[in-house]
Amino acid sequence: MTGWLLEQRARLRRLDRRRPWLLDSAVAVAILLFTLPSLFGPHSEPQPSPVVLAVAVAALIVPLWWRRRRPVEAFVVAAVVLFTEWALDIWIATGIVLLVLLYEVAARASMRALGGAVAATAVLLFVSVYLLQLATEHRLAILLLLAGTFAGAVAAGLAVRTRRAYLAALEDRAARLEVERDQRARLAVADERARVAREMHDIVGHHVSVIVGLSDGAAVLATGRGEQTAEPLRLIGETGRQALSELRTVVGVLREEEDGPELGPQPGVADLDRLLPSVRAAGVPVTLRTSGELRTLGRGLQLAVYRIVQESLTNVLKHAGRGATAEVTVAAGDDGVRITVRDNGIGRSGPENPRLVGMRERAALYGGTVAAGPTTDGWLVDVLLKEPA
Template identity: 65%
Template sequence: MSTQGWLVDRQARLRAFDRRRPWVMDTLVAVPIVLFSIPNLIEDPLSATIATLVLLPPLYWRRRYPFPAFLVTATIDLILGLLDVGVGAGVILLVMLFGVASRGSWRALVWATGITLALLVAEIYLINPVTENRVTTLLLAIGASGTAVASGVAVRTRRAYLIALEDRAARLEVERDQRARLAVAEERARVAREMHDIVGHHVSVIVGLADGGATLATARAEQSAEPLQLIGDTGRQALSELRRVLGVLREGGDADPQLSPQPGIDDLDRLLPSVRAAGLSVTYSTSGELHTLGRGVQLAVYRIVQEALTNTLKHAGPSASATVTLAACDGEVRIQVRDNGRGGPAAPGHGLHGMRERAAMYGGVVTAGPAERGWLVDVVLKEPS
């Protein structure tokens, strides 16, 4: 294994371990902060110990609730500054700011950044005034906060990129396996046709000749009539068995449990959380009898929604949100994916081309372009009768 492959494998294992036991990584973050507070613990044991114990819990729930954890830490930091209790509150605040940048919404990040800057100015100029190099101290604090924000945004972007790669890899693997199994099914059907045409024809000829010979031998009262009748009966039995085997061979591709349908409308409930985790707020609504649609139409709906949301993630910009609406009525399915981003796709690419191909399979029409606010993808499919 190459060095790069080894690093990728170790990163994947570390992420898997972190998902199983997140408290371990949170504890590793908390330990340096406690060590940083040791001088304050020695100087003022009671106040510093209480302050440290109050500051640590938000570290353990910052992943699920990044912005509330930040607000709690910022409030505690302000109170400790007013009480002149020196612990590692500033360091914890930067950790919380990183958490909001990597996991929170863009609006929450703007608020968190503003609150952090206000706290920095208040502490340096009002609460604990810095008498020397005040501007330099403020610039250094702002730089540290900016580094936390930039690091969090980088982690968010990398996470979204990995989610997209994993989804694409899974999709390609499913499609590859589907193509391979379909090729096997087609080959089995071809073999069945060949066997029926060749073997079935010759056995039928043998049966016909045997029956004719048996009839002639019976008319002449020859002893060969019985063997010829036996040959005819055996041939007919062989034809029956052949038809049964060929029927199983033809139906085997459809009966194979591994040839299950690709994603449908129900699978959108598993797709949307991953899109939201990448930073895009998505609202989803349906109307009509969508679950009665055929599997092919459901697959087309799923892929169109998936591609439209992928384009929104790529081009809509920060703070964007999307609305997905599915409606079934009068033999038609309407798919609308609308976002409020400032930008649209730079140029028609494979995604839009793929949408049109899928829609064309069901006599549909794709309309994609700038809307009143943002970008709109509007697709109408006709359900096969």
């Protein structure tokens, strides 16, 4: 039963938020129905004309429609109208409107406004009882009874106000706890990623160091014997050392020590010449052609160019097969930097369409585009990067 009542209460609140005029109209209709018996019932004294009574009732009911948006203004209007009607000797039950409006002031307005409304109500009641002759006998008892009734309206409004503030505080606390929980979760994830990155650095770094040591030793032996494998072995060692350097640079920033890693400059367009020998040593002849003012490009854009060429050539090594050749062109123009990597794809094996995720992400950072696909004699990667404004 309690759950059903709470559900209906929540449903009514949602309806009130969507159509607040429904509740205001319901309150106005209820007060009007409460007033009708006093208007049309028997009276011991002559009553004003029906038109005057209708105007008097309407003047008190109309403020109910903005009582929640403008509670102080609605109370002032109703108090002035009610005092005017009493001064004209028009006594109708619609005066209960003042109770509703005083409740709204206590529930929604400032405490200063509430103090003024309470003082105005006390003065209005005193004047109506003692000066306007609302009662001829037991005036003090009637005044205290009316004062108690209006005090009850104020107490109800303050109770609703306190409950609303309490619920708001609970919601704010819940929101803060949720934010703190999310922050703790993100910190835990970041710590775990840093731990995994450090372990990867140690494991991969160890094995690459072994490869570098073996290649250097083999290169020395091959040189001493005059074998042609000395140069490829030397390039393997240099490539391994470069990989170690970049691994320490990327993963080292995740370490928790205060003294961070010494960060070297990121590779740029000028470093492409050092990238190609390792590709040639792996068995893929590659040529590089550049044009335009490439060295004046920003460091970030140069890094993107280098990484895109590096990824493209890595795909050539993986998918083009033996006997393939590659041609790299980097050109700077008015529309941006265009990078094309073309291979003849002789004996190509593996997937026909690499996803090129990293390449597309780097191009997106510079508002660029990536087009890749087979040609009549191989594979073509065409990337356009734009210089940031």
